Amino acid sequence: MRVTIRLFARLRDLAGSGELVRDVPGPATVQTVWRTLVTEMPALGEYERTMSVAVNADYSRMTAAVNEGDEVAFLPPVSGG
Amino acid sequence: MAVPLVAVTNDVLNLQALIDELGRTGSGDGAITPFVGLVRDHNQGRRVEYLEYEAYETLAVRALNRIVDEARQAWTDTRVAVHHRVGRLEIGEASIIIAAASPHRAHAFAACRYTIERVKQIVPIWKHEHFAGGDVWLEGATADPDDEAARQTAYRIACA
Numbered sequence: 001m002r003v004t005i006r007l008f009a010r011l012r013d014l015a016g017s018g019e020l021v022r023d024v025p026g027p028a029t030v031q032t033v034w035r036t037l038v039t040e041m042p043a044l045g046e047y048e049r050t051m052s053v054a055v056n057a058d059y060s061r062m063t064a065a066v067n068e069g070d071e072v073a074f075l076p077p078v079s080g081g
Numbered sequence: 082m083a084v085p086l087v088a089v090t091n092d093v094l095n096l097q098a099l100i101d102e103l104g105r106t107g108s109g110d111g112a113i114t115p116f117v118g119l120v121r122d123h124n125q126g127r128r129v130e131y132l133e134y135e136a137y138e139t140l141a142v143r144a145l146n147r148i149v150d151e152a153r154q155a156w157t158d159t160r161v162a163v164h165h166r167v168g169r170l171e172i173g174e175a176s177i178i179i180a181a182a183s184p185h186r187a188h189a190f191a192a193c194r195y196t197i198e199r200v201k202q203i204v205p206i207w208k209h210e211h212f213a214g215g216d217v218w219l220e221g222a223t224a225d226p227d228d229e230a231a232r233q234t235a236y237r238i239a240c241a
Contacts, residue, residue, distance in 0.1 A: 008137055009207035010218040052205075052224040057139035059203075059226055073137060073205075079219040080134070080141075080165060080206030081118050081177055081197060 001026045003033055003066055006073040011051070014043050024066070030055065031062045033072045050077050086162040087145040089138050089206070094175045099162045103182040107160060112186035114193045118177040120170045124219075127212035134167040134176060137205040141165065147226060148199040152181070152192040155236060159183040159192040165206060195239035202231050 005020040012018040015037075024036050030053050038045045053060050054073040066072055084095075084102040100113055120132050145163055152161045163179045170176055179196050183189040200206075203226045208219040225231065 006137065008205065009135055009209070010220070012135075013218070050220070050223050054137070054140055054205075057137070057143065059140070059144075059224070073140070075137065075205050075224060076207065076218070077220040077222055078201070078203070078205055078224045079208045079221040080136075080204045081201045 001028060001066075001068040003028070003069070004071045005033060005037060006054075006071060008073070009076045011044060011047055011074055011076050015041055026068075028066045029062065030060060030064050030066055030072055033066055034062065034074065037074070044074075047074065047076055051075055052078075084162075086160075087142060087149060088164040089136050089141045089145070090164060090166055091168045092166070094164050094166050094178045096175070096178045096180065099164065099178055099180040103160060103162055103180055107182050109158075109184055110182045111184045112189040113180055113182045114186070114189040116177075116179040116193050116197055117175050118197065120172050120174050120176055122172045124210060124212070127210070127214075129172065130211045130213060131172065132170050132176070133209040133211065134165075134170060135207045135209065136165070136167045138167075140205050144204040144224075144226065145200070148196055148203070151199065151232070152195050155195065155239075156183065156188040156192045158185070159188045161192050161196050163196055163200070165200070165204070167206065191239040195235055198235035198238050199232070202228075202235060
């Protein structure tokens with residue numbers, strides 16, 4: 001299935017793009033999408049323990065299901081304010 | 082024209098507009114407390130030249146709305162407005178403005194403080210610091226809105 005991946009801040013810099021479209025094997029979870037991404041770009045792996053994830057612009061979990069066309073975002077620790 | 086109580090914007094922030102909006106809709110209020118977050122010229126020993134703020138805007142607006150709702154649940158007579166700016170900001174410019182309105186000043190101060198503490202915990206916005214000799218992405222809290230311990234920490238700070 002095809003998903004859109006959104007990356008922000010340093011994760012975006014490391015990947016060289018803030019938006020990627022990838023095919024992942026189904027049935028998929030956020031973890032499936034992350035593994036696909038890290039296989040392609042191992043440098044992103046350092047964020048696995050500290051990042052947050054979102055599906056369709058709502059905070060989610062690595063175990064959450066992902067469906068065709070979903071937007072999956074990986075977020076480094078935040079620093080707003 | 083009504084000013085939205087929550088916004089993420091590239092535009093220069095206008096605190097008076099937030100205060101006016103809260104005042105226009107709350108004749109029972111006895112206090113409005115403002116907070117203005119500024120870009121400062123130093124950070125962790127570095128001479129900061131400017132900041133670039135990046136947001137996951139859709140989720141950032143949702144997270145700000147969540148915080149405003151949390152504040153209202155904690156101080157039921159209190160209303161909060163918050164605008165966060167993104168893009169390039171120069172030293173001395175406002176990156177965030179918050180205003181809290183309440184019949185009682187204690188609740189207004191607390192809700193205002195609670196809001197900025199929660200923004201730093203769960204709103205998906207990042208500072209890209211450009212300093213003399215380089216640049217660095219600042220990384221603070223792992224955002225988890227369901228982390229009750231973090232929420233309690235913000236609440237305790239607000240009531241200290």
